[in-house]
Amino acid sequence: MFxxxxxxxxxxxxxxxxxxxxxxxxxxxxxxPTNPVQRTIAELRSRxxxxxxxxxxxxxxxxxxxxxxxxxxxxxYIDFWKRLFSGDFGISFFQFxxxxxxxxxxxxxxxxxxxxxxxxxxxxIGNIIGGIAGYYNNKRxxxxxxxxxxxxxxxxxxxFALGLLILLAYVYRLFPIAGGHSLGRKPSFTISYILxxxxxxxxxxxxxxxLGAASWFQTSKLIVxxxxxxxxxQYAQLGGIxxxxxxxxxxxxxxxxxxxxxxxxxxxxxxxxxxITEIVFSYPGLGNLLFSAITTGDYNLIMGITALSxxxxxxxxxxxxxxxxxxxxxxxxx
Amino acid sequence: xxxxxxxxxxxxxxxxxxxxxxxAQAVDGLPRxxxxxxxxLTGRVGTPGNFNAWVGWKWNxxxxxxxANEPLWTVDFATGKIINSLAAxxxxxxxxxxxxxxxxxxxxxxxxxxxxTADDVVFTVETLIKYPGFNDHSSFATExxxxxxxxxxxxxxxxxxxxxRFHTKFLDRWxxxxxMPKHIFEKVEDPLTFEFDPFVGCGPYKLHSYDxxxxxxIWEKREDWHNTxxxxxxxxxxxxxxxxxxxxxxxxKIIAQLTHQLDVVDLSAEGFVAAxxxxxxxxxxxxxxxxxxxxxxxxxxxxxxxxxxxxxxxxVRWALLLAIDIVEYLAQAVDGQATLSPVHxxxxxxxxxxxxxxxxxxLKEFTLxxxxxxxxxxxxxxxxxxxxxxAKSRGYEVTDDPExxxxxxxxxxxxxxxxxxxxxxxxxxxxxxxNGKWLLPDGTPWVIKVLDINDTSHHQFKNGNAAVQQWxxxxxxxxxxxxxxYSTLQSEGNFQVGAVWPAPEPWGAGVDLYxxxxxxxxxxxxxxxxxxxxHVSRWSSPEMDDVxxxxxxxxxxxxxxxxxxxxxxxxxLIEEMPSIPTYGYAGFLTxxxxxxxxxxxxxxxxxxxxxxxxxxxxxxxxxxxxxxx
Numbered sequence: 014m015f016x017x018x019x020x021x022x023x024x025x026x027x028x029x030x031x032x033x034x035x036x037x038x039x040x041x042x043x044x045x046p047t048n049p050v051q052r053t054i055a056e057l058r059s060r061x062x063x064x065x066x067x068x069x070x071x072x073x074x075x076x077x078x079x080x081x082x083x084x085x086x087x088x089x090y091i092d093f094w095k096r097l098f099s100g101d102f103g104i105s106f107f108q109f110x111x112x113x114x115x116x117x118x119x120x121x122x123x124x125x126x127x128x129x130x131x132x133x134x135x136x137x138i139g140n141i142i143g144g145i146a147g148y149y150n151n152k153r154x155x156x157x158x159x160x161x162x163x164x165x166x167x168x169x170x171x172x173f174a175l176g177l178l179i180l181l182a183y184v185y186r187l188f189p190i191a192g193g194h195s196l197g198r199k200p201s202f203t204i205s206y207i208l209x210x211x212x213x214x215x216x217x218x219x220x221x222x223x224l225g226a227a228s229w230f231q232t233s234k235l236i237v238x239x240x241x242x243x244x245x246x247q248y249a250q251l252g253g254i255x256x257x258x259x260x261x262x263x264x265x266x267x268x269x270x271x272x273x274x275x276x277x278x279x280x281x282x283x284x285x286x287x288x289i290t291e292i293v294f295s296y297p298g299l300g301n302l303l304f305s306a307i308t309t310g311d312y313n314l315i316m317g318i319t320a321l322s323x324x325x326x327x328x329x330x331x332x333x334x335x336x337x338x339x340x341x342x343x344x345x346x347x
Numbered sequence: 348x349x350x351x352x353x354x355x356x357x358x359x360x361x362x363x364x365x366x367x368x369x370x371a372q373a374v375d376g377l378p379r380x381x382x383x384x385x386x387x388l389t390g391r392v393g394t395p396g397n398f399n400a401w402v403g404w405k406w407n408x409x410x411x412x413x414x415a416n417e418p419l420w421t422v423d424f425a426t427g428k429i430i431n432s433l434a435a436x437x438x439x440x441x442x443x444x445x446x447x448x449x450x451x452x453x454x455x456x457x458x459x460x461x462x463x464t465a466d467d468v469v470f471t472v473e474t475l476i477k478y479p480g481f482n483d484h485s486s487f488a489t490e491x492x493x494x495x496x497x498x499x500x501x502x503x504x505x506x507x508x509x510x511x512r513f514h515t516k517f518l519d520r521w522x523x524x525x526x527m528p529k530h531i532f533e534k535v536e537d538p539l540t541f542e543f544d545p546f547v548g549c550g551p552y553k554l555h556s557y558d559x560x561x562x563x564x565i566w567e568k569r570e571d572w573h574n575t576x577x578x579x580x581x582x583x584x585x586x587x588x589x590x591x592x593x594x595x596x597x598x599x600k601i602i603a604q605l606t607h608q609l610d611v612v613d614l615s616a617e618g619f620v621a622a623x624x625x626x627x628x629x630x631x632x633x634x635x636x637x638x639x640x641x642x643x644x645x646x647x648x649x650x651x652x653x654x655x656x657x658x659x660x661x662x663v664r665w666a667l668l669l670a671i672d673i674v675e676y677l678a679q680a681v682d683g684q685a686t687l688s689p690v691h692x693x694x695x696x697x698x699x700x701x702x703x704x705x706x707x708x709x710l711k712e713f714t715l716x717x718x719x720x721x722x723x724x725x726x727x728x729x730x731x732x733x734x735x736x737x738a739k740s741r742g743y744e745v746t747d748d749p750e751x752x753x754x755x756x757x758x759x760x761x762x763x764x765x766x767x768x769x770x771x772x773x774x775x776x777x778x779x780x781x782n783g784k785w786l787l788p789d790g791t792p793w794v795i796k797v798l799d800i801n802d803t804s805h806h807q808f809k810n811g812n813a814a815v816q817q818w819x820x821x822x823x824x825x826x827x828x829x830x831x832x833y834s835t836l837q838s839e840g841n842f843q844v845g846a847v848w849p850a851p852e853p854w855g856a857g858v859d860l861y862x863x864x865x866x867x868x869x870x871x872x873x874x875x876x877x878x879x880x881x882h883v884s885r886w887s888s889p890e891m892d893d894v895x896x897x898x899x900x901x902x903x904x905x906x907x908x909x910x911x912x913x914x915x916x917x918x919x920l921i922e923e924m925p926s927i928p929t930y931g932y933a934g935f936l937t938x939x940x941x942x943x944x945x946x947x948x949x950x951x952x953x954x955x956x957x958x959x960x961x962x963x964x965x966x967x968x969x970x971x972x973x974x975x976x
Contacts, residue, residue, distance in 0.1 A: 046832035046841070051878055055834035056404050057482065057522075064486070066871035069880035071485035079480055108393035109403035110480075110540050116393075119559060175598050183602045190608065191599050192562050196384075196590060197375035199556060292595040297560035301391065301595065308801075308831040 020335075027331050034323040035097075038316050039090055047310030049106040050076045056107075056309075080106050093316070102317035107309040113317040116302060120286075123193055124298040127214055127290070128283040131221040136276050138222065139229025144265040146230070147237030159234070166227045174220040174293040181216060188216045191295035217294045221287065229272070236268040243267075270341055277333040281326030284318070377565070380976045383586035383943055383967070385958040386600060386612030387593045392561035398546040398554075400525060401481045402539050407522060408959035409557075409564045409591045415458065415548040417576045418519035419449065419526070421961050424644045424855035425952040427696035429518065430965070432576045433463065433526065433549060435500065437904060438514035444900070445509050449517075451500040456574040457528050458546075458553040465496035470529035472504075480539040483524050486516060511899055512861050519961040520644070520855050550964055551577040551584050563592040577964045584967035586943070591958075597804075604629060607941040607975075611958045615804030616681060619935035628941040632934065632956050633949040636743035637684035637755065640934030640956055642695040644855030646688055647806045649814050650837075650845045650926040653886040654875050657775070657787065658843060664924045665715055666771035669725060670821035671814070672763040674733045677930060679816060680809035683738050685930035687730060687757030690917045691850035692863060693931035694757050701858045701910045702917060703758050709918065710759065715767070718774045723767045731756035757930070765821055785823045794824040798842035801829040806932055811846030837883040840875040845883060849926030859903040860913035867891050867920075886925030891916060945971045 050073050058064055064072070077083055081092070081103060096103060102113035146155040165173075182190045189195070194209050240246065241264055249259050286300025299318055306314035338344050392406040400407050400416075407413075419434040431437075435450040455463040472494045475487045490513060493505040506513060516524045527538075528547050535541045546554045552566035566589045572578045592609065594600040597618045603609040605625055614622060622629050623638065631638035651658040651667075658664060677683050688694045689710060694703055707728065714722040731749070734756040738745045746752060753759075776788030785793045795818060799811035808829065815825045830836065837845050853863045869892050871881035879885060894916040901908045920926075936956060938946045947956050947966060954969070955962040 046830070046835050048835040048838075048878070051835045051838055053404060054880075055838075064880075066866065066868070066880035068485040068489060071489065072482070073878065073880075075479045075484065105393070107404065111394050111397060123560070175596070178599065178602065183606065186606065190603050190606070191592075191594050191596075192558070193560055194558075195375040196558075196563050196592065197377055197556060197565055200559065293599065295391075295562055295593065295595045295599060297562070305393065310832075310835075 023331065023334065027327055030327050031323055034327070035316070035320050036090075038319045038323070039093055039312075040086070042307075042310065042312045042315050043086060045310065047308075049080060049310035049312060050082065052309050053107060053109070079109070080104075097320070102320070103313040105306075105311055105314045107305070107311045107314070113313045116314060117299070117317055117321065120297055120299045120302050121284075123296065124286050124300070125283060127217060127296070127298065128221070128287055129280070131218050131225060132276070132279050132283060134218075135222045135225030136229055136272070136279070139226035140233045140265075140269065140272055142226070143230035143233030144237045144268060145260070147234035147268070148241060148260045148264055150234075150238055150241070158230075162227045162230050165223065166231060168224075170220070170224055171289050171293060173224060174217075174290065177216055177220050178293060189213050193297045213296075217287075217290050217296050220293075221290060232275075233268060233272060236271065237264055240264045240267045273340055274330075274333055277329040278326065281329045282322070284322040284325045286318075377588045377590075378976075380942060380972060380974070381587040382590060383588070383970070384590045384592055384608060384610050385963075386609055387591045388613055388957075388959040391593045391595065392557075392564070395557050395559055395561040395564075396542055396544050398543040399538075399541055400543075401475065401483065401527070403482070406561075410552065410554075410566045410589065411546065411548070412519065412522060412525075412961050413959055413963035414552040414566050414589055415546060415550040415554065416525050416961075417455070417549040417964075418523050418961060419451075419517035420514070420519065421965070422518060422520035422644075422854050422856040423955050423962050423965070424520075424696055425642060425947065425955045425962075427856050429854075429856050430580065430962075432519070432580075434517070440511060440902065443509050444511040444513070444902075445506045446503065447506070447513055448497070448501060448503045449514065451502065452576055452579070453500050454574060454579070455549055455576060456571060457530075458548055458550070458569055459528075460571070461528065461530050463526070463549050464499040465502040466499070467526050467529045468502045469494050469496055470533065471524070471527040474527060474532060474538055475524070478539055483516070486524075509900070511902060512859070515854070515862070518854065521960055549575060551575045551967070552589060552964070555588065561593070563590055565590050577968070581965050582968040584964065585970045585972060586967060589967070601625075604937060604939050607939055610939050610941075610943055611946075612937060613957070613959070614935045614937060616684075616809070616933075616935055617804075619937060622937050628939050629937050630940055630946070630948070631938075632936055636738060636745065637682075637933075639681070639684045640936050641684075641686045641755070641931060642952070643932035643934050644693060644695065645852040645932035646691060646693040646849060646928050646930075647810050647932055648846075648849035648927045648929040649810055650847050650849055650882075650884045651886075651924075652840055652842055652844070653884050653925050654840055655843065657777075657793075660775060661923050662715070662771045662775055663777075664927075665725070666768040667818065668761055668924060668927050669764040669768040669771070670823075671761075671817045671927075673730060673760050673929070674737050674763075676813040676817055677734060678737055680806075680813040681930070681933050682741070683734050683743075683756070685933040686755065687734075687760040687930050688928050689726065689758070689760050689921070691920045691926070691928045692853050692860065692917070695931060696856060697858050698853070699758060701906075702860075702914055706914060706917065707759070710921070713921065715771065717767065717770045721770075723764065725761045725764065725767075726759060727762045728759040730760040731758075760929075768821065779822065783822045785821075792824060794826055796826045796828060796843045797846060798833055798836055798844070799827065799829045799846040800833050801831045807846040807848075810929060814844070814846065835878075838878045838880070840877075840879060840883075840885060842883075847883060849928045850882065850920065857903065858906050858910050858913065860909075860916060861895075861898050861903070864891065864895050864898060864913070864916040867916075867925075868895050882926075884925040886923065888919065888923065891919050894919065940973065941975055942973055943970045944973055945969055 104110050105113050105116055146158050149155050181187050193213055198209055246263055249263055286298045286303055288300035288304050291298045291300045303318045388408050389406050392409050400411055417432045421430040421432045423430055433452050435452045439448040451465055472487055475481045475483050490506055492507045496502050532538055551569055551572040553569050555565040555567040557564040568584055568587050572583055597615055600612055601618055601622050632640040651664050653659050686694050692698045710726040714724055717723055731752040735745045735752050778786045780786055787793045797811050797815055800807040802808055815827050818825050836842050850863050851866050853860050866882040867887050869887035872885055872887050873879040898912045903909055947954050954966045
């Protein structure tokens with residue numbers, strides 16, 4: 014019953030969303046006015062290379078062929094799906110002739126390492142503190158917490174991150190200014206290298222956790238306040254159930270349901286990278302890679318990163334949908 | 348509460364454990380006092396493990412062109428000289444420019460110890476011709492009939508068609524065709540996908556290591572540095588290690604320099620002021636206002652799309668120029684810190700002496716016909732004095748010596764004459780509405796669309812914004828469009844006015860303007876909507892074609908003939924004004940003198956000052972360590 018009435022339609026929907034998402038991602042960059050061949054030539058020219066206009070026209074032909082941009086969009090689209098099924102996103106135009114998959118492989122661990130940890134950490138911190146603060150809404154400390162978060166939350170991320178950098182890398186010089194690891198350090202599985210990476214990740218992570226937790230705090234607090242006003246909570250209180258049990262089992266557990274969905278969406282978005290974080294802290298990752306791909310019209314790279322992102326978001330939402338009965342016993346797939 | 352306290356104590360300990368090693372050293376394992384750290388102009392390297400610069404764009408300023416490679420010749424715009432790098436002298440052409448002989452420097456070795464010879468040059472050209480994927484494939488395939496060596500240190504090219512500038516393919520002015528090490532590339536199955544890691548070059552440094560994420564590359568001085576052109580010409584480079592590092596954020600760059608972790612870097616105008624205001628050991632190219640590097644060979648400005656109305660009308664173009672108050676314009680763009688040029692080459696190096704000064708009388712006599720027998724002399728030879736007044740009003744100290752002022756702010760530009768601009772427009776049917784706004788000849792409101800680069804720190808952006816203000820003040824509605832797709836849009840002719848270089852920059856050394864003028868050749872022009880690889884103004888004329896043809900048939904080492912024809916081309920550009928030259932590129936370069944001194948500042952410009960140009964390797968023998976550790 015579950016398989017026929019829920020799982021199969023849900024899986025069909027899942028594949029349809031992926032198909033449509035990737036199709037849209039294929040066509041949108043092609044509607045943009047940036048021509049990747051022209052962009053490459055403009056880059057070579059702007060860097061001072063003298064290219065005779067007559068030679069450039071021949072070069073345009075060569076690059077169009079090498080980039081696989083010959084033929085109609087439909088032919089390119091079919092070719093794209095053929096390659097995608099074998100896990101090949103093609104070569105990067107701007108970082109020619111490096112395969113897109115190599116660029117993603119290089120950037121992915123940094124993005125996932127930083128954003129997975131900070132997303133989960135800020136979710137846990139924000140929800141727990143926000144939940145407790147929401148339950149004890151009338152306490153003085155709860156209002157103070159609320160005030161602090163109200164102050165931090167509206168600060169633009171760039172300003173906040175730059176402020177941390179100035180404070181902890183310039184004024185106090187506790188942390189490095191930039192990079193994923195020290196200059197001259199070669200990646201290795203050693204304690205000193207791991208500590209080096211952690212040292213470099215600390216400031217970017219701190220900036221993301223503080224602002225992320227502040228955001229989760231506010232939503233969690235509001236939801237808990239609403240749940241707190243529900244009849245079943247008041248009934249439990251009148252029934253003499255322990256306050257701790259009411260808070261965690263009755264209120265926060267109920268309040269967590271929408272937050273779990275939001276967590277899944279946030280985790281899915283990890284693969285889009287954290288552009289501003291990567292810029293402020295010169296931190297490696299997918300954000301910068303995607304940004305430069307968009308500005309240079311690097312279709313293959315755009316498609317590679319966004320296809321993975323679409324896959325991640327839709328898969329996580331699917332998983333959460335299937336696991337929802339575990340969080341909410343009221344939901345049953347029959 | 349106790350639990351909370353415990354959590355904080357543990358967190359603080361973890362933080363200290365993670366943070367403390369940051370004090371230890373800026374560069375892992377390298378002695379800082381023997382290491383020079385330079386910022387990278389072109390940003391994070393997208394292909395960190397690929398040094399094959401003959402295919403695509405490979406972030407050559409990560410040390411490949413400026414440290415570890417030697418070209419045949421190098422432009423030094425600071426001295427105006429062309430340096431014989433791997434070449435032993437000038438190219439020798441036959442009478443009809445179909446054959447060129449290049450003598451090569453003897454005693455040079457690649458960084459792996461193999462001697463550099465004519466075989467490498469011949470192999471490079473033959474390989475480039477053989478594979479269409481190389482950047483320079485078309486360039487050589489269409490021009491070279493045959494290449495061979497006369498002996499180990501002399502190479503000869505037979506050309507398919509006459510070309511008196513063929514050798515400039517090997518002339519490094521921020522890039523050129525590099526020579527491949529034959530002993531490496533001849534063993535490679537596919538030279539297009541070959542990553543060329545580790546890099547092998549003829550320059551005085553060899554690859555030490557690089558960041559797989561593209562943020563830094565480290566180079567180490569070769570023990571046999573004396574076997575390089577740099578060593579033979581200038582001596583031993585001072586730093587043992589040179590690091591090229593990228594910071595994605597301007598704030599981080601400034602912090603790095605203030606904490607002595609970055610010795611030389613290019614900043615934005617705003618970052619430049621912020622860094623200099625901190626004082627300390629940071630200095631600029633000029634010790635006093637206007638501080639900036641003002642001898643860069645690029646000329647900035649504005650370009651009209653002359654293929655569309657009303658910009659196909661030279662009088663409209665001139666009217667828009669005369670509606671610009673260049674002092675206000677320069678103030679808004681760069682706070683007056685740049686050198687103006689009235690012609691389509693910058694006022695630096697040989698160009699003032701050979702072109703701008705000799706053209707003064709012609710410029711003063713040049714007139715615009717306003718109709719009804721009225722003419723106007725637009726040239727203003729005293730604009731530098733007006734800029735000096737502006738600088739004084741801002742509290743900057745400037746000299747009162749008119750000659751010095753002209754060297755600083757420019758020999759001349761054009762008058763601010765909105766009344767004359769109005770007459771020119773009215774002569775061509777333009778009118779004004781009751782609010783003073785300009786209307787097109789058909790009576791509809793005139794809205795100029797300015798297409799610009801989407802980069803606030805770029806001089807194109809500064810020019811575009813300054814022009815918008817000036818034309819709005821004159822009563823024209825202006826729409827400003829900053830786009831990442833600007834280069835494609837301009838090449839397709841999908842713009843009205845672009846804030847892009849008004850003409851390709853000249854070589855930066857010597858008197859030859861072929862590189863600048865050839866882009867206006869009608870042979871290359873395409874119809875609107877088709878990608879145009881010539882100048883984006885799409886302007887050309889039979890007279891300019893004739894100039895280009897004659898210049899191409901002139902030996903570039905014949906200074907008198909080259910200058911005479913080049914000047915004709917500049918005059919045509921002024922008369923027609925398809926693009927407006929404004930000011931020479933101002934470089935917001937800062938040096939930190941904490942570890943290294945004797946930088947080539949304006950008081951001692953022994954070589955071009957930038958770390959991203961090929962001349963950087965020639966600067967290094969002159970740098971002096973301070974002894975700070």
